Structure formats: structure tokens, C-alpha cells
Amino acid sequence: MLTELNAGDLQALKEWLKSRTQTIGADIYGAAAGIIDQVRAQGDQALKDLTKQFDKVDIDTLRLTEAQIDELAAQADPAFVKALKGARDNILEFHEAQKQNSFLLNRPNGVYLGQRVIPLDAVGIYVPGGRAQYPSSVLMNAIPAKVAGVKRIVMMTPPAANGLVEPNIACAARLAGITELYVTGGAQAIAAMAYGTESIAPVDKIVGPGNAFVAAAKKLVYGTVDIDMIAGPSEILVIADSGADPAFVAADLLSQAEHDPLASAMFVTTDAGLIRKVKEELQKQSAFLPKKDIVEASLANYGRSILCESMEQCLEIANQIAPEHLELMVENPMNWLGQVRHAGSVFLGYYTCESIGDYYGGTNHVLPTSGTAKFSSALGVDAFVKRSSFLHYTKEQLEQDSAAIQTLATAEHLQAHATAAAIRTPSITADDQKARAAADAKEPQ
Amino acid sequence: MLTELNAGDLQALKEWLKSRTQTIGADIYGAAAGIIDQVRAQGDQALKDLTKQFDKVDIDTLRLTEAQIDELAAQADPAFVKALKGARDNILEFHEAQKQNSFLLNRPNGVYLGQRVIPLDAVGIYVPGGRAQYPSSVLMNAIPAKVAGVKRIVMMTPPAANGLVEPNIACAARLAGITELYVTGGAQAIAAMAYGTESIAPVDKIVGPGNAFVAAAKKLVYGTVDIDMIAGPSEILVIADSGADPAFVAADLLSQAEHDPLASAMFVTTDAGLIRKVKEELQKQSAFLPKKDIVEASLANYGRSILCESMEQCLEIANQIAPEHLELMVENPMNWLGQVRHAGSVFLGYYTCESIGDYYGGTNHVLPTSGTAKFSSALGVDAFVKRSSFLHYTKEQLEQDSAAIQTLATAEHLQAHATAAAIRTPSITADDQKARAAADAKEPQ
Known part of the structure; x- marks a missing residue:
């Protein structure tokens, strides 16, 4: 299922990985711009009308009360709640360590200068609705903002059929400390957060994933507010040595492939025998996956194995690709980390599957895709502060x-x-x- | 020359300030895209052809040797060189203090995680040519990259009539430690840095100001490489109390106004008498300025004075505007700094004119304009690094x-x-x- 590649095919692979990023069509921009105009002109009423039109839900009040959020959160499975709390604690710990301090320099004659690190006033988090609900994304977007010291964090998400939100999403909002939650989704939610309505005050920055209409709306409001990166399809590059269990390697490649037919799973090793065994494992394990079709399409499209002559060459390929996720399934992985120049997030050793980082370990799962790790970073506390300098003469x-x-x-x-x-x-x-x-x-x- | 404004007119002023940002026309994007295609197809030859076409200069070799840079730099006025060295030292000191460290967290059972701060591999700095030469911008763009640890810093600038660069620019490049300098400007320089040619290896990020074609080209190559902000017209907001010398206030407003007819100089105070005196000083001082016409147009268009009832109200107006430059020409300015939530850079006290920061004090002069200080920051070391997380289970x-x-x-x-x-x-x-x-x-x- 993995196409074998030579190191010489690398340039083609890089271009191909970049080409996965889908451009947003003019029709989608047009529709999003129309929705933004409608929200700017008609405010709350537009949000209700558009929710009726797109989500087929009548909503009376846009905002859930804190009591409603608590009540919904209480309906979540206790095992899920306990797991999410563990994740929350680890994510908090990691992001607390990211905080930057203000500084002050003194010079002779009463001169001083420095830099203050100031949280944004207000941030909006978009959370997609529909069948796929990602409470982990709520934590990954909200916690860095909270740690940065942002006072007002707004969340907007399409309503469930009952006009409320799913218990798991309410639970994530509650654990992240979000109290201002509106049940409106799509481009209309982005417009409301950027320009405000009668009942929603505007924010300074909008983050969070969404469909093409949401992405188009975010690009259109950029400048009025700041936005996060528009993420492309996800990718992983696994470097493994002979000590790696082929079943583990295959499981990790499959966890990437199940996201999307455009997702890319790449496997790089110096062990030809391992490639063969990993391929066997991919066959075996994928047969049991609910998202078998997506997995097979993804591996056929963008699954690659590359046989290298040395670990140095493996790492050089990783640096060329600049993958979103990089696994170093090797002995003494810390001996190699210093050679990794470009990767969104690195997973070290035989027991650190990417999904630990996606859900639980504490590092952020909002990462630069399609080779942009060469120049950009994971979502973090930095995204929710600005630095303001001062000078006294x-x-x-x-x-x-x-x-x-x-x-x-x-x-x-x-x-x-x-x-x-x-x-x-x-x-x-x-x-x-x-x-x-x-x-x-x-x-x- | 300043239009008097009530606090109630603030919303209109905010919109107006934003409206100064000029959109780039489709014809300019078209021309820039054509140039990018030409450079991608024909490489170095395209750079030479386009330089002949636009700059009317024949260039044999695109790159200046280090000996050439040294020789040109040696032609600069010694007084200028000494001044620029002083500026370089102060800028270095401030930006060294901006450096972020990598961190590591240890948890039980051999778990560890953290974040590495890694410099970009290669950065390109665009430096405009023509009559207006800004050696200070070379320092402000290059020094943060150098401090970040970027190994390869490329500079591109249009050739002077002799096919070389002006001594002052060569001097700034030399003081900033730039050794890779190409004499090509315009959209073709941006294309060369983004995609590379036979003699110019591509970079990961392009920074620096430029005309509309340069700005359009930067937007078009964004994604292939990272770019800095496209700056809008400049603005200053001066808050002064009765202790401020009206001549100083006027001089500082004029220093902003001379940049551009779109530049905005705003003066906010609780002292009605001071407004009158500042206006008299503006008349008096502007009469002697070489850029009198620009100054008068700028003040007529975007010069404003606002009389407030209290310092708190002055500061609230500043926060609403989120100016690029904010002067607090008041007694005990540090007592008020904590109330400044949104400003690119703050100048404290009666003796800190903005031009100290523009040239000499050490803070960066590449700042967020048009109210974007609400969510963005000065150019700094952060712009030239990325953060890569790691996790070990x-x-x-x-x-x-x-x-x-x-x-x-x-x-x-x-x-x-x-x-x-x-x-x-x-x-x-x-x-x-x-x-x-x-x-x-x-x-x-």
C-alpha cells in the first residue's frame, strides 16, 4: 500500500505534498462574502435566519447560559470526562511553560527600554459541528488563549438538532473555562465574531478549524481581526530503526491515513526488511478499521516508504519534507533530535504514538502542515499575545x-x-x- | 492644521484610519505574477532582463562580492558610519533580550516533553532602491534575524546607476553582518528569493518594505515562503499633559506627517491651551521643512486633536486607536504605561521623540499599523524562529x-x-x- 520511493524522487514528493492544499473556489468566497454582508447588515436576525437555512434548526437565544453548559456537560460519559480532564491538565502544564515574560533593560542616564507581553483582549474559537465532533480541538485552541491571559474567550459552533450543543463539546468548553458560547456555525459565526452583532461583541482574533465556507470567511475578515493558519491536509513521517515493532509503525501510519484521503503517511528507514513487514501489518490492521476506505485511498495517494542508507539520510529527508508530525521510532531518539530542523511536533521512541500528542500528552495538535513547518509553528500561547515595546530617554x-x-x-x-x-x-x-x-x-x- | 475631534467621533476616525490602507489593484497583481513566472522560467537571465527594463541598468554579476561591499561601505561619511554603529549596538542589545529559550518538562515514568526554538534556515531581506534609501531599515530587518540565529541572510536591492549599491546601504549591510547581497529589485527580487535561480538559493521567509509591485509579489509567493506584514501608512498618537513643551509635541507630529500624505498624526490632551499652542508651533515649524507639501497634506487629511476630560480618557482613546507609535509626553509616564493595552511601540516622557526609536534607541521600527497593534507586534526575533515541540512516552x-x-x-x-x-x-x-x-x-x- 506504500509506494516505494528513492531519495531522488524527493523533489516530486515535496511538490505533491504541497499540491494537496485545496484552493478555495470563487463561488465559495462569493457565498461567504454574501453571508458576511448579511450578518453585518442584520446582526442577530441574520444569524438566526442563516442557522434555520443551513442547519435546519430554529434558535431563540444564540447564547447558552452557564447553567445550560453545565447541564449538557453533566450528560457526558464519566469515563470520557475523566480522560478529558487528564488531557486538560497535561495541555495546561505544557502551555504554561510557553509563557513569555516582559523585560526591562536599564542604561546609564536614566534611559530604559523593554517589551511588554500583553494578552489579546478577546479571542473567538470556532468549533465545527455535524457528525464529527472534536472536543480535543476545543482544548487545544482554548487552553493556550487562557494561559496567555485572554480575558474574553468566545466559542461558536453550529447547534445540534435540539438547538444546543453535544455533551462532549459542552464538557470540553467547561474544562477549558469557556463561558461565552453561541450556537451558530459557518461563515455567519466568523462574521459575527469579526464584526459583532447586537448580542455578540467582536473579538480580535479567530482560531479553529472549519469547512471551506468557514475558511473563506476567515480569509475575508483577516485584517479586521487576526486569524490562525488555514490548515492543509495532515501528514506524518515515521523514521524507524530495526528495533521498531512493525505493528507499531503500521498503526501510527494508519492513524494518520484515517483522517482524510488527502492525508499523507510516510515511512523512512534504513531496514529494507522492516518496510516489507510494515506493509504486511498495514494490510492486516487496516482490514479491521471502520474508516478502511479512507485509509486505503490515503495510502494509495500519499503513502510512501523510503529506504535510506543511513540515519543521517533519514533525517535529511525529514528536514526536506518538514512534516507536521515526525516520529523517531529509534533507539536513543534524543541523540537525533538535534538534527531535526523542520517538524511541527516530534514523537520520540517506540512508545510515543502520535495519538498521545493528538489527545493527551500536552503538546498542541494544531500544527503547521504541507511543509510550512520550515517557517511556522504549532498553535501556542504566542498566538494570543502581542509584544509592545517601550523606550524612555x-x-x-x-x-x-x-x-x-x-x-x-x-x-x-x-x-x-x-x-x-x-x-x-x-x-x-x-x-x-x-x-x-x-x-x-x-x-x- | 489639526482637525479638532470629539471623543464621540472616534468610531469614524478608526474607520478612516483603516481606510488609508490602499488595496493593490488587479493590474499590479497581474504584472507581479507575470514577472514571477518569468523568473521561475528563465532564472538569472530574467533578473538581468528585468533590471535592464525597469532600472535601466546592465548588470553582469548579480551578487556583490564581500570585497565590493567593504569598498562601498568605506565610501560612507565617517560621521554616518559612527552613528549607524551606535544604532546597531543598541538594536542588538534590545533584540538579544527578546530571545526565547527552548524548554524541557520531566514527568514520572521517564516521560518528558518540551519545545525547541529553532532559527529559520534562510531569510531574504528586501531593501527598496531609488532616491529614498533607508539604511536604518536594513538594520531593523536584519538584526533580529541575525540574533535569532538565522545562518543565511540574503539581501536584494535595485542597483544604483553604476550597477552597485549606495555606500550607506552597503555600510548598513556590513554592520548587520550581511554578506550575500544581490543587485536586483522589484517583484523579480521577491520571485528569486522565493523560488531561487541558478545563482540564488531560495529562502524560507522574505521581509522588508517595498512598492506596490513588491507587496503584490510578496502576497503571491506567501505559502511557498513566509512573509512579514504588508505595512500600511504610518501613524502616531501623542498624549501630552500641561508640562509638555508645545514645540516638542509639534516636532513629533511633524516627524510623522513628513512620511506620507496618508500618514496620521493625532494629538490627545486634557489641556485646551496646549492644543492652541501646538497648532501655532505646527505652523511655525512646518514652514522650514523640505517636505512641507507632504506635511501639510498629511495634517489636513489625517491630523487630529482630541480634547479629553482626564488622562484615563486619553488612554482609552489610545487603546481604541491602537496606534503604531504612542508617545506619553506626561510626568511620570511609567505610572500610565500599564493602562496601554494596544500600541506598537510606546515612547515615554518629554524627551523621547519617536525618531529616537526610529533610528537609535534599540526598539524595532517595523511596527503594526492601522489599528493592527490590537493583535500584532513589532518585527522581532520571534519572526525568525519557529517552535517545534517534542514528546517522549x-x-x-x-x-x-x-x-x-x-x-x-x-x-x-x-x-x-x-x-x-x-x-x-x-x-x-x-x-x-x-x-x-x-x-x-x-x-x-
């Missing part, structure tokens, strides 16, 4: 630096910039900088 | 957590995700999670 220090500032501003033909310094230090002119440079030149080297 | 800990992971994966109908955990812990099933939750429920609360 005194007359004493400006008298030291005014000539230099005037010289630099004048060289860029920005005379008013020079004047702003000069007017504060009337005795200092750009000529003083010439004198200083001349004095420098005379000093013995 | 052991058999012992997976036996503890496997049931929870299986439960969560099953709730999301991702059976292969559950299997990846289950196959490593054959004795543990999702039922164990039910047993655990049931045991919890029986425990005395």
Missing part, C-alpha cells in the same frame, strides 16, 4: 545621542525626524557627529 | 494513559488513533477508563 542621554540621530535622519532625507531630536537639544547639531567621527579617526588604533 | 506511562487516549479517540470516531495506543498496551482497553471513572465516583468526596 532623558535630556542627558539625548544630548549624547542627538547628533547621531540627526545624522541618520538627514541621511534618509527625513528632516522633521532630525528636528524632533534637535529641538530638544538646541546646542547639539549634526556637525557634532562629524567632530566625533573625526576625533575617533585621530585616536591611535 | 514510555511503556510504563502509556499503560497508565492508554485507556484515556482510547476513550478520547473513540469519542471522536478515530479508531486507528485508539489502536495506535492499544497495540502498544495489549492488556489495556477503553473499558479500563470506565472502571477508573466508576471508582472515582465511589470515592468519598
Whole structure:
């Protein structure tokens, strides 16, 4: 089921992986833009009308009360609740460690400068509805915002048939500390969060996955608010040595393949025999999977095995691909981690299947796809803060630096910039900088 | 020259400030796309042909040697070089303080996880040519990349008439440690950095200002590479109290206004008399400025004064506007900094004119414009790194957590995700999670 590839085919594979990213059609942009206009013009009524039209649900009140959220959450299976709490605690711990501090530098003459790390005022989290419900995504999007210190976190999701939300989603919202939850989905939810309605105040940033209409709406409101990355199809690259159990390797490749026929599972090793055994395991295990059809399509499309001559070559291929998920199913994986330059998240050793990270370990599962790990990062606390710098000068220090500032501003033909310094230090002119440079030149080297 | 405004006009002002951002026309996108195609197809030859066509310069070799850069830099005025060195040192100090560390968390049973902060492999800096040369921008774009640890920093800029670059630009490149410099500008330079040519290896991220064709090309290559923000017109908001010298306030407003007829200078105070005096100073000082016409157009278009009842109201207006530059020309400015929630960079006290920050103090001058300081930050070291997470589990800990992971994966109908955990812990099933939750429920609360 895996197509065998030579290291020489790598360029083609890279292009192919990128080509999976589907462009959004003009018709979808048009529809999303129309919905945004309708929400901006008619507010809450538009949200109700569009929910009736698309979700076939009548909603009276858009917002669930905290009591309603609690009541729904209480309906979730206790085993699920306990598992989600464990996940929440681990995700919290990891993201707490991501927090950046503000800093302050002091210089002579009363000069100081620094950078404050400030949480965004308000963030909106979109949560898809329909058959596929992902409570884990609620945690992965909301917890970094919470840890960043964002005071107002809004969640919007399409209503279930009863006009409410599924218990598992309510439970995730509750565990993440979300209290402002609206039952509206689609492009209309994105419009409401970006521009506000009578009952929904606008936010500063919108995150979370969604269908093509949601993605189009996010792109259209970008600039008015910030948005997260529009994720492409998922991928994994597994590097395994002879010590790896082929059944484990196959299980991990299948866990990626079941997402989507466009998902890509890649297996890289120096052990030709392992490739054969993994293929056998893929056959055996996939037969029992409920999503057998998706898995087979995905492996046929984007399943690859690559036989390498050395671990160094395996790692170089991983760096070329810059996979969203990278497993190092090798002995002493920490000895190799330093050679990984590009990967969204790395899973180390024989017992760290990707699904631990997807659900439970604490690292974020919202990761850069399609090779963008070369220049971008997992969703994290950084996405929910901004850095604001500050600078304080005194007359004493400006008298030291005014000539230099005037010289630099004048060289860029920005005379008013020079004047702003000069007017504060009337005795200092750009000529003083010439004198200083001349004095420098005379000093013995 | 400043239009007086009430606090009630604020919404209109916010919309107006945003409306300054000029959209790029379809014809410009078309031209940029054509140029990108030409560079992808013909490589170096396209760069030479397009430079001949647009810059009217014949270039034999695209890349300047280090000896050429040194020779050009040596032609710069020594006073300018000394000033630029002072700026470089301060910018370095500030950005060194921005560096984030990798982290590692240890948990029981041999579990560990963490995050590595990894510099981008290669970054391209675009530097505009023509009459307006901004060596300060070279430092502001290159130094954060250097501090981040980026190994390969490429600079591209249109050639001067002699096929080389201006001494001041060469000097800035040299002080920033740039050794790979190509004399090609425009959309063709962006295409070369994104896709590479025979003599230019592609980069992972492109930063730096440019004209509409450069901006269009950057947007078109985004995704293949990362890009920085496309900056809108600049703005300043000055808050001053009765202790502020009206001449200083006026000088700072003028330094913003001279950038561009679309630039906005806003003045907010509780002192009606100060507004009158600042206006007189604006008249007086602008008469002597070489860019008098631009200044007058800018103040007429986007110059505003707002009289407030209290400092709290002044700060609330600043937070509403979320200005790129905010000056607090007040006594004890640190007492108010904590109330600033949204500003790209803050200048504190009577002696910190914005131009100190533009050139010399050390904070970055590439800042979020048009209200985007609500959710985005100055260019900094963060822009040139990515964070890659890692996770290590052991058999012992997976036996503890496997049931929870299986439960969560099953709730999301991702059976292969559950299997990846289950196959490593054959004795543990999702039922164990039910047993655990049931045991919890029986425990005395």
C-alpha cells in the first residue's frame, strides 16, 4: 500500500505534498462574502435566519447560559470526562511553560527600554459541528488563549438538532473555562465574531478549524481581526530503526491515513526488511478499521516508504519534507533530535504514538502542515499575545545621542525626524557627529 | 492644521484610519505574477532582463562580492558610519533580550516533553532602491534575524546607476553582518528569493518594505515562503499633559506627517491651551521643512486633536486607536504605561521623540499599523524562529494513559488513533477508563 520511493524522487514528493492544499473556489468566497454582508447588515436576525437555512434548526437565544453548559456537560460519559480532564491538565502544564515574560533593560542616564507581553483582549474559537465532533480541538485552541491571559474567550459552533450543543463539546468548553458560547456555525459565526452583532461583541482574533465556507470567511475578515493558519491536509513521517515493532509503525501510519484521503503517511528507514513487514501489518490492521476506505485511498495517494542508507539520510529527508508530525521510532531518539530542523511536533521512541500528542500528552495538535513547518509553528500561547515595546530617554542621554540621530535622519532625507531630536537639544547639531567621527579617526588604533 | 475631534467621533476616525490602507489593484497583481513566472522560467537571465527594463541598468554579476561591499561601505561619511554603529549596538542589545529559550518538562515514568526554538534556515531581506534609501531599515530587518540565529541572510536591492549599491546601504549591510547581497529589485527580487535561480538559493521567509509591485509579489509567493506584514501608512498618537513643551509635541507630529500624505498624526490632551499652542508651533515649524507639501497634506487629511476630560480618557482613546507609535509626553509616564493595552511601540516622557526609536534607541521600527497593534507586534526575533515541540512516552506511562487516549479517540470516531495506543498496551482497553471513572465516583468526596 506504500509506494516505494528513492531519495531522488524527493523533489516530486515535496511538490505533491504541497499540491494537496485545496484552493478555495470563487463561488465559495462569493457565498461567504454574501453571508458576511448579511450578518453585518442584520446582526442577530441574520444569524438566526442563516442557522434555520443551513442547519435546519430554529434558535431563540444564540447564547447558552452557564447553567445550560453545565447541564449538557453533566450528560457526558464519566469515563470520557475523566480522560478529558487528564488531557486538560497535561495541555495546561505544557502551555504554561510557553509563557513569555516582559523585560526591562536599564542604561546609564536614566534611559530604559523593554517589551511588554500583553494578552489579546478577546479571542473567538470556532468549533465545527455535524457528525464529527472534536472536543480535543476545543482544548487545544482554548487552553493556550487562557494561559496567555485572554480575558474574553468566545466559542461558536453550529447547534445540534435540539438547538444546543453535544455533551462532549459542552464538557470540553467547561474544562477549558469557556463561558461565552453561541450556537451558530459557518461563515455567519466568523462574521459575527469579526464584526459583532447586537448580542455578540467582536473579538480580535479567530482560531479553529472549519469547512471551506468557514475558511473563506476567515480569509475575508483577516485584517479586521487576526486569524490562525488555514490548515492543509495532515501528514506524518515515521523514521524507524530495526528495533521498531512493525505493528507499531503500521498503526501510527494508519492513524494518520484515517483522517482524510488527502492525508499523507510516510515511512523512512534504513531496514529494507522492516518496510516489507510494515506493509504486511498495514494490510492486516487496516482490514479491521471502520474508516478502511479512507485509509486505503490515503495510502494509495500519499503513502510512501523510503529506504535510506543511513540515519543521517533519514533525517535529511525529514528536514526536506518538514512534516507536521515526525516520529523517531529509534533507539536513543534524543541523540537525533538535534538534527531535526523542520517538524511541527516530534514523537520520540517506540512508545510515543502520535495519538498521545493528538489527545493527551500536552503538546498542541494544531500544527503547521504541507511543509510550512520550515517557517511556522504549532498553535501556542504566542498566538494570543502581542509584544509592545517601550523606550524612555532623558535630556542627558539625548544630548549624547542627538547628533547621531540627526545624522541618520538627514541621511534618509527625513528632516522633521532630525528636528524632533534637535529641538530638544538646541546646542547639539549634526556637525557634532562629524567632530566625533573625526576625533575617533585621530585616536591611535 | 489639526482637525479638532470629539471623543464621540472616534468610531469614524478608526474607520478612516483603516481606510488609508490602499488595496493593490488587479493590474499590479497581474504584472507581479507575470514577472514571477518569468523568473521561475528563465532564472538569472530574467533578473538581468528585468533590471535592464525597469532600472535601466546592465548588470553582469548579480551578487556583490564581500570585497565590493567593504569598498562601498568605506565610501560612507565617517560621521554616518559612527552613528549607524551606535544604532546597531543598541538594536542588538534590545533584540538579544527578546530571545526565547527552548524548554524541557520531566514527568514520572521517564516521560518528558518540551519545545525547541529553532532559527529559520534562510531569510531574504528586501531593501527598496531609488532616491529614498533607508539604511536604518536594513538594520531593523536584519538584526533580529541575525540574533535569532538565522545562518543565511540574503539581501536584494535595485542597483544604483553604476550597477552597485549606495555606500550607506552597503555600510548598513556590513554592520548587520550581511554578506550575500544581490543587485536586483522589484517583484523579480521577491520571485528569486522565493523560488531561487541558478545563482540564488531560495529562502524560507522574505521581509522588508517595498512598492506596490513588491507587496503584490510578496502576497503571491506567501505559502511557498513566509512573509512579514504588508505595512500600511504610518501613524502616531501623542498624549501630552500641561508640562509638555508645545514645540516638542509639534516636532513629533511633524516627524510623522513628513512620511506620507496618508500618514496620521493625532494629538490627545486634557489641556485646551496646549492644543492652541501646538497648532501655532505646527505652523511655525512646518514652514522650514523640505517636505512641507507632504506635511501639510498629511495634517489636513489625517491630523487630529482630541480634547479629553482626564488622562484615563486619553488612554482609552489610545487603546481604541491602537496606534503604531504612542508617545506619553506626561510626568511620570511609567505610572500610565500599564493602562496601554494596544500600541506598537510606546515612547515615554518629554524627551523621547519617536525618531529616537526610529533610528537609535534599540526598539524595532517595523511596527503594526492601522489599528493592527490590537493583535500584532513589532518585527522581532520571534519572526525568525519557529517552535517545534517534542514528546517522549514510555511503556510504563502509556499503560497508565492508554485507556484515556482510547476513550478520547473513540469519542471522536478515530479508531486507528485508539489502536495506535492499544497495540502498544495489549492488556489495556477503553473499558479500563470506565472502571477508573466508576471508582472515582465511589470515592468519598
